[in-house]
Amino acid sequence: MGSSLSGCCGLNNTEKGANMVAGARTSWRIFTYKELEAATNGFSEENKLGEGGFGCVYWGKTNDGLQIAVKKLKAMNSKAEMEFAVEVEVLGRVRHKNLLGLRGYCVGTDQRLIVYDYMPNLSLLSHLHGQFAAQVHLDWRRRMKIVIGSAEGLLYLHHEVTPHIIHRDIKASNILLDSDFEPLVADFGFAKLIPEGVSHMTTRVKGTLGYLAPEYAMWGKVSESCDVYSFGILLLEILTGRKPIEKLPGGVKRTITEWAEPLIIQGKFKDLADPKLGGNFNENQLTQAINVAALCVQNDPDKRPNMKEVVSMLKGYDPRGKVIQNRIESAKYNDELLALDQTSDDDDDNGGDSCDMEKNGYSVFGSMEVQKK
Numbered sequence: 299m300g301s302s303l304s305g306c307c308g309l310n311n312t313e314k315g316a317n318m319v320a321g322a323r324t325s326w327r328i329f330t331y332k333e334l335e336a337a338t339n340g341f342s343e344e345n346k347l348g349e350g351g352f353g354c355v356y357w358g359k360t361n362d363g364l365q366i367a368v369k370k371l372k373a374m375n376s377k378a379e380m381e382f383a384v385e386v387e388v389l390g391r392v393r394h395k396n397l398l399g400l401r402g403y404c405v406g407t408d409q410r411l412i413v414y415d416y417m418p419n420l421s422l423l424s425h426l427h428g429q430f431a432a433q434v435h436l437d438w439r440r441r442m443k444i445v446i447g448s449a450e451g452l453l454y455l456h457h458e459v460t461p462h463i464i465h466r467d468i469k470a471s472n473i474l475l476d477s478d479f480e481p482l483v484a485d486f487g488f489a490k491l492i493p494e495g496v497s498h499m500t501t502r503v504k505g506t507l508g509y510l511a512p513e514y515a516m517w518g519k520v521s522e523s524c525d526v527y528s529f530g531i532l533l534l535e536i537l538t539g540r541k542p543i544e545k546l547p548g549g550v551k552r553t554i555t556e557w558a559e560p561l562i563i564q565g566k567f568k569d570l571a572d573p574k575l576g577g578n579f580n581e582n583q584l585t586q587a588i589n590v591a592a593l594c595v596q597n598d599p600d601k602r603p604n605m606k607e608v609v610s611m612l613k614g615y616d617p618r619g620k621v622i623q624n625r626i627e628s629a630k631y632n633d634e635l636l637a638l639d640q641t642s643d644d645d646d647d648n649g650g651d652s653c654d655m656e657k658n659g660y661s662v663f664g665s666m667e668v669q670k671k
């Protein structure tokens with residue numbers, strides 16, 4: 299998660315905000331702690347939707363019948379408090395049909411809570427590899443809708459909103475699905491709110507390693523193109539149904555790009571499609587989408603397309619003429635770092651055992667080798 303937001307404004311005592319999206323008026327407001335406590339049945343275990351790097355998320359229902367998801371942030375210090383105010387202020391203005399905007403927030407004495415609309419189809423992760431995986435709700439049409447909608451949400455963050463926002467944590471658990479399977483990109487803008495002493499990197503690597511762009515993982519270099527890389531991995535995941543990092547029999551871990559590259563080189567696009575689709579997919583769209591993914595996951599950030607190009611290629615245009623990429627140059631995470639990744643061991647949305655990178659003496663930066671072809 300993260301943003302390139304800047305500014306020094308507070309909340310200006312504003313208690314409500316409103317914006318127009320496609321003619322519909324959406325708004326946010328301040329919630330009281332009591333109200334959220336009541337809505338979530340006292341933040342009970344039964345109401346818990348999951349847990350991420352910033353705290354737990356609970357399902358709830360307000361007095362006026364609105365279903366909400368409440369993210370209860372871990373304890374914050376005063377610096378983080380100011381940043382929270384700034385981020386909330388800015389994020390309250392961000393509205394797009396494919397972005398999960400704020401429904402509100404709550405600032406208690408030592409509590410910070412963010413309120414979102416509840417997404418009844420939960421996350422893309424739960425459909426690809428989690429509790430809904432066996433039910434196969436994701437047919438080809440829905441997958442394409444999720445791919446294009448997520449790309450459009452990112453395009454808006456990178457190119458349309460001011461100041462521009464870099465997400466930094468594009469992954470299947472951060473793509474939420476509404477009742478119509480329209481995707482909403484979640485969790486942009488809060489990376490700066492990591493309380494001191496809390497290693498978000500631990501959680502990031504646990505659930506995110508396979509999505510990290512090499513230049514970000516090695517040197518912490520952040521740009522829009524890191525999101526493009528992560529989007530490329532997400533795209534491969536949606537098309538193939540495979541996890542970004544898989545554990546093979548014998549314990550060896552393999553990245554999705556390492557698996558896909560030989561098939562792409564041989565032009566065996568149909569073999570890349572998720573077997574759960576039962577062969578029901580549009581071959582031209584599949585080929586085009588694989589090519590887009592291959593462009594996005596190139597090691598050199600300058601060679602990757604931007605999100606405007608990604609969206610137009612996904613819609614069937616090819617602004618890069620005949621540039622078709624069939625060599626992926628898979629980023630190769632080294633063994634120590636791969637050992638810390640637990641995504642491949644988890645089968646649901648709830649993460650798994652936590653693993654403390656700091657205790658293990660590793661940092662994500664510098665722990666990755668790039669395989670040169």
Ligand SMILES: Nc1ncnc2c1ncn2[C@@H]1O[C@H](COP(=O)(O)OP(=O)(O)OP(=O)(O)O)[C@@H](O)[C@H]1O
Pocket residue numbers: 299347348349350351352353354355366367369398414415416417418420421467471472474484485505647648
């Ligand atoms: N608005 C929502 N509606 C339904 N489910 C949600 C909503 N927001 C979050 N969730 C689910 O709650 C769980 C925890 O989300 P959270 O964002 O805290 O963690 P994460 O996405 O796994 O990691 P990260 O902290 O990096 O975002 C995830 O399974 C997520 O899909």
Ligand SMILES: [Mg+2]
Pocket residue numbers: 350471472484485
């Ligand atoms: Mg999330």
